Amino acid sequence: xxxxxxxxxxxxxxxxxxxxxxxxxxxxxxxxxxxxxxxxxxxxxxxxxxxxxxxxxxxxxxxxxxxxxxxxxxxxxxxxxxxxxxxxxxxxxxxxxxxxxxxxxxxxxxxxxxxxxxxxxxxxxxxxxxxxxxxxxxxxxxxxxxxxxxxxxxxxxxxxxxxxxxxxxxxxxxxxxxxxxxxxxxxxxxxxxxxxxxxxxxxxxxxxxxxxxxxxxxxxxxxxxxxxxxxxxxxxxxxxxxxxxxxxxxxxxxxxxxxxxxxxxxxxxxxxxxxxxxxxxxx
Numbered sequence: 342x343x344x345x346x347x348x349x350x351x352x353x354x355x356x357x358x359x360x361x362x363x364x365x366x367x368x369x370x371x372x373x374x375x376x377x378x379x380x381x382x383x384x385x386x387x388x389x390x391x392x393x394x395x396x397x398x399x400x401x402x403x404x405x406x407x408x409x410x411x412x413x414x415x416x417x418x419x420x421x422x423x424x425x426x427x428x429x430x431x432x433x434x435x436x437x438x439x440x441x442x443x444x445x446x447x448x449x450x451x452x453x454x455x456x457x458x459x460x461x462x463x464x465x466x467x468x469x470x471x472x473x474x475x476x477x478x479x480x481x482x483x484x485x486x487x488x489x490x491x492x493x494x495x496x497x498x499x500x501x502x503x504x505x506x507x508x509x510x511x512x513x514x515x516x517x518x519x520x521x522x523x524x525x526x527x528x529x530x531x532x533x534x535x536x537x538x539x540x541x542x543x544x545x546x547x548x549x550x551x552x553x554x555x556x557x558x559x560x561x562x563x564x565x566x567x568x569x570x571x572x573x574x575x576x577x578x579x580x581x582x583x584x585x586x587x588x589x590x591x592x593x594x595x596x597x598x599x600x601x602x603x604x605x606x607x608x609x610x611x612x613x614x615x616x617x618x619x620x621x622x623x624x
Contacts, residue, residue, distance in 0.1 A: 355379045358436035359497060361478065362429045369421040374566050376414050376579065380450050382430040382504070383407040384475070389420035390427075394459050396530045396564045400519040404468055406461040406504065408453040412579045414565070414572070428475065437501065446501050449508040457531060460520065461508050471507075474500045525550065526564045529557070533573060537580050538599045541573050573599075578613050581606070582621070591618035 355377075374393075383392070385401040392399045392407055394415040399407065409415055411434070419425050437446040445451070453459050463471055474496055481493035529550055533541055546569070547554045561569045577598045584594040592603065595618070600606035610618045 355431045355433055358433050358494075360431040361497075363426075363479070364429060365424060365426040367421065367424045370419060372416040372418070374414050374416045376412050376575075377409075377431070378582075379411050380432045380434060380447075381409040382432065383409065384428040384430075386426040386428065387423070388425035388427075389423045390425060391418045392416075393418065393566065395457065396526055397457065397459070397520065397522040399460050400521075402462065402519065404463055404472070406463065406471075407459050408450055408461065408504075408508065409459060410450050410454045412576075412583075413454075413459075414567070414575070416566070432501075440498055444502075444505075446498075446505060449505045452508060457527060461504065461511060462517075463507065467507055471500070471503060474503060523560060523564050525552065526560055529561070530565070534576060537573070537577050538597055541599065543569060574609060575613070578610055581610060581618070582614060585618060585622050591622055594618065 383406065385392075385403065385405045385407070387403055388401075390401050392401060392415065394407070394409060395413050399405070401407075417425075434447060440446060449461075477496045478493060478500065481489045481496065529546060532546075532549070539545075543554050543557060547557050550557070552560075558569055561567070561572070565572055567575070577600060581594040581598040581600070584597055585591065589597070591607075595603050595606040598606075600609075607617055610616075610621070614621060616624065
């Protein structure tokens with residue numbers, strides 16, 4: 342059986358190439374918006390669930406697949422009257438890159454990020470093929486004969502290849518009634534995420550997108566669950582964390598991620614990550 346676990350793992354740390362969890366519960370759980378520093382795949386099996394990812398709302402159907410990029414802010418809204426069953430996959434990008442032989446196994450995630458669209462909806466033989474591979478992966482948790490781990494990696498890579506092919510050829514379903522978002526907010530979110538080092542004040546954004554400050558703040562909170570200030574702050578901190586993890590010093594990371602005041606940056610960074618930027622860099 343694919344590893345079963347409790348809700349606590351949803352904010353855990355990925356310490357291996359990939360992790361797979363098969364979860365099934367019927368509880369009154371209120372998930373908070375959160376993010377991971379690794380890519381995630383959600384395979385929805387049953388329940389009454391709406392998934393919110395970066396301002397878009399996806400009403401899920403059985404065997405829908407969601408591609409959640411690292412640092413995407415997201416949460417699930419579940420109906421506790423129905424059993425919620427899903428398979429969750431956590432992926433280390435470096436692991437997939439090692440198998441990029443004349444291909445890019447991260448294409449599906451990159452396209453999802455570029456298009457700001459995370460849903461893969463399967464039908465017919467495509468769905469049957471995906472189920473078959475998932476059952477093969479699951480079998481490696483039940484049957485641990487010689488080479489089971491090699492088979493698990495092989496089946497997992499087959500699944501990733503298949504998901505890439507299907508996502509790249511998927512017809513446009515972004516206008517489905519199961520997908521809800523505000524076009525103006527989607528454009529603003531896209532701009533924010535591409536321009537974190539620039540002036541993203543309420544005045545600057547309302548002027549650029551020709552909306553009132555009140556409408557911008559109200560609609561943004563409605564669509565994302567975050568105030569505009571807190572969303573930008575969290576995204577800048579995530580960016581700074583990534584820069585420092587890649588070798589940037591704290592001062593440069595502060596500037597490149599859009600913080601105008603170093604002392605405010607240090608306080609916010611320590612509050613979110615538990616260490617000052619300099620100590621985080623040394624660690």
